[in-house]
Amino acid sequence: MRFPLRFPSGPPVTFKARLHDARTATVLGRLLGLAFAVCFTTGVLSHFFQHPPVWLADRLPSRPYWGYRFTQGLHVVSGIAAIPLLLAKLWAVYPRLFAWPPFRSVRQALERAAVAVLVAAGVFELFSGLLNTFQWYPWPFSFVPVHFALAWLLIGALMLHVAVKWPQIHAHWTRRSPGTLVLPEAAGPDRRTLLAAVAAGVGAVTLTTAGQSVSALGRLDLFAPRDPAAGPQGLPVNRTADAARVTEASLRDWRLTVAGPRPYTLGLDELRALPQHEVTLPIACVEGWSRNARWTGVRVRDLLERAGGGPDARARVVSLEAAGAYRVMEMGRHYAQDPLTLLALRLNGEELSLDHGYPARIIAPDRPGVLQTKWVGRLEVA
Template sequence: MTEERTDYGFPARAWAGIARRRPPGLDRVAWRSPLRGPWLTSVLGAVLLASIPVVILTGLLSYVAYGEQARPSDVGWLHLPMFDWPTDPSWLFRLTQGLHVGLGLVLVPVVLAKLWSVIPRLFAWPPARSAAQALERLTLLMLVGGLLFEIVTGVLNIQYDYVFGFSFYTAHYYGAWVFIVGFVSHVALKLPTMVRSLRTRSLREELRTRRADTRPERVAPDDGAGLVAADPAAPTMSRRGLLALVGGGSLLTFALTAGQTVGGPTRRLALLLPRGLDSGDGPLDFPVNKTAEAAAIVTASTGATWRLSLEGDGPTVTLDREQLLAMTQHTAVLPIACVEGWSTTQTWTGVRLRDLAAQVGIGEPTGAFVKSLQEQGAFKAADLNAGQVSHADALLALQVNGVDLSLDHGFPARIIVPAMPGVLNTKWVASIRFEGS
């Protein structure tokens, strides 16, 4: 480790000078694990390479799904190619967002194991021998910083712990871009190493090797890249044991999170998550997002004096709840899926949005702007696209599971549209402005 090396980049004297100024404490850090090595790192890397693109893609799709409400809104060239979020299949957002949050959580043990496997590199001295290595370290900061930042903000957000103080949307969106850049450049640089390292050992053979027969990886001095311990301890665990431990961690995380979106009896398994809590067995006992009290909705404004105001091609039409109930009612079984990764499927009954559009002279609606009684908050109004307003199951729901909506679920009337992000299904609707002809 201490022998003089000559492979410094330009200016060699400066890089050699850094190498000589080794912090004294570093010598006492002894890497002992006999399991660390390029093969193990590559196995974990391959798992992440296959799965992280799914998390990235579903995350970006979530931005698209928010449509006009996508935040942050003013993102320059980082604006995604927007398209009208579809309404079919109705479980589309439930799937994409469930995958984004669920897979993101399930990968946490793999990420931690991957970082453990390469951590000797962090404390290697010198940190760089050339400009190339120094730049690579910088992209690693994007990669690791971006990944940990996205995990931390995501984990806090789904549990309503806003200790970070800044806007989650802004942080998670821009953080994702930094991570994506780090991820792409890391894959571009390391993919050949990963493939080469995976070929050095047989996975099948490893899965048959017991602890007693576990030996450190044998690698050429340069190819080990400082991962293989110089003086390894005796193994306390086999490689298959370590892989089982990481896989088991992911499996446990899956078991503790999947229920919040799979629903049914599995919801109780999500026993440490907000949406795993049992809300009861009645027709209205399903998870609430934002209570009426929190939205400052008072009973007086939702009582007999409540009117729905419809705007379109002509004079404004106002309807009370009795008049709405007298219109043709339609029932649809639809999931409501939250950006936080949970969902719940219920049977909604109400008036089709396109029937309401017809009331104000719009036969072919191309969009709608829905406003809530809620006066404050980011989602007191929502823009719906052409598909969302004209779908046969797109409703102004008055009832759920055969009974009137409760105040917390949006009484007197709420929007429910297939595959639309949950929070855009405006509750306590006050007015709808239709566009089209």
């Protein structure tokens, strides 16, 4: 199969590869569409857990306690796996992308414009998401809102593309479809070999990066941005005390203020004298890494109840950090009243290090790491 193309000037260019055909593109498109669907669904969940709208804040569940760890890990794993699939899909269809003239009718012009949006959004969404896992932001805009908005643009363009191309997709969906091209045995690398190579590439990329999210694959974690076991007290640190401008000197006279109908304050020794509870919960960050740890501290619901909060009380938590997007954190009632939610004082049997939020931090089930507020100075009945 050949695809002759003619550019504005110069001789015709002929693509001789025998696998730039509709059947190959359909098979790769199915796999890529599945990866996009998983990545989009888990990404929307992640966004609403991280930035819940008012109507959803009190409805977000705190169980299963590992829920966010699972969905966010799946989000990052599926996004990384989609990169080689997208590259393979673009390779299969690139002769069509550069066909000349670019369109012959208004309908074809609209179709190609949708494809341009789909390709541009897909490439930028996946590669910017990959850079986010490295916490590298070489652009002047805020990553989270742009990434979220672009995801909707991408999924919309994908649905439009599938709708327009459905007759061709249906014609090449299976090997027995009437439109499927059967390649001769002597035609060089066949479709099965190509797909096996793509599958091997996706598998290699996934196995060597998923260890930051899947503990069982930790030994294969060769290329993931983070090692979940590397860091003070066995946990990585995204935001250090220096970055938050919190120092030991500023904490010398630290006291926790609990605001409510019956407000009170507690020093660190008074907090340690209260009933202590130990839980094993994961820290799960939006960059995809996660790790279980043992946390010891006072239940948040006990602190809220002492301040006059009822059984449905929510909480507002204020950090001592000087500035930051998550300095003030709102906690819905399911989290605030969950017995696993602690104002933690100890990590893995040791007093919290300064980078992990000394003297006190929040640890709650099924929450993004950015909402596990460190250096807590004020807790309010909301």
